[in-house]
Amino acid sequence: MSIMTSKSPAKGLRCDGLVPSNHDRSSLTHPERHSQLVRQRGGLISVPRKLKPTPTSGASRRLTKLLLNVTVQHSFGPVQVVTSPENTVGDLIKEALAIYVKEKRRPLVKQTNPEYYELHYSQFSLESLKTGEKLINLGSRNFFLCHKPAKFLNSSTYDEALFPFTKFMDVLL
Numbered sequence: 001m002s003i004m005t006s007k008s009p010a011k012g013l014r015c016d017g018l019v020p021s022n023h024d025r026s027s028l029t030h031p032e033r034h035s036q037l038v039r040q041r042g043g044l045i046s047v048p049r050k051l052k053p054t055p056t057s058g059a060s061r062r063l064t065k066l067l068l069n070v071t072v073q074h075s076f077g078p079v080q081v082v083t084s085p086e087n088t089v090g091d092l093i094k095e096a097l098a099i100y101v102k103e104k105r106r107p108l109v110k111q112t113n114p115e116y117y118e119l120h121y122s123q124f125s126l127e128s129l130k131t132g133e134k135l136i137n138l139g140s141r142n143f144f145l146c147h148k149p150a151k152f153l154n155s156s157t158y159d160e161a162l163f164p165f166t167k168f169m170d171v172l173l
Helices: 025-029 031-039 089-102 155-162 166-172
Strands: 002-007 014-019 066-072 079-083 117-120 142-147
Touching: 066 089, 079 089, 089 117, 089 142
Parallel strands: 066 142
Antiparallel strands: 002 014, 066 079, 117 142
């Protein structure tokens, strides 16, 4: 390594620093050598004491928020939801629908009632997630929100789902 000495143009102070030569640059790729350079006083990287991480035990640190991506059926992109890991799948469905409606995304949803929707890991997953399951236990941060099949809804909703034009026919009669 060669030593570089220069004057700081702003304050006129001398600054002595180490500049690696071409021969020594390969040694910087080795983690143990690099960490020695950082740990030495006046090394390549100096971190102020205020910014140095304080050692904490793993038990005292816990997740406070989760960033989840929920793609609504037929929409172009996912809705990003920031929520607590203690919330359930039902809470996530409610929050994702609220954000989707608030952002006025297209296509507009006909129903904003969370009971009409179910959450899946992906659009190719046939099994829906249980509404009471905790988000922290799911193991994924990307989900797919779609309408429940008509057979799981009550009978009046089932008739409307199968024959949506029946209301229009009542007007014609």
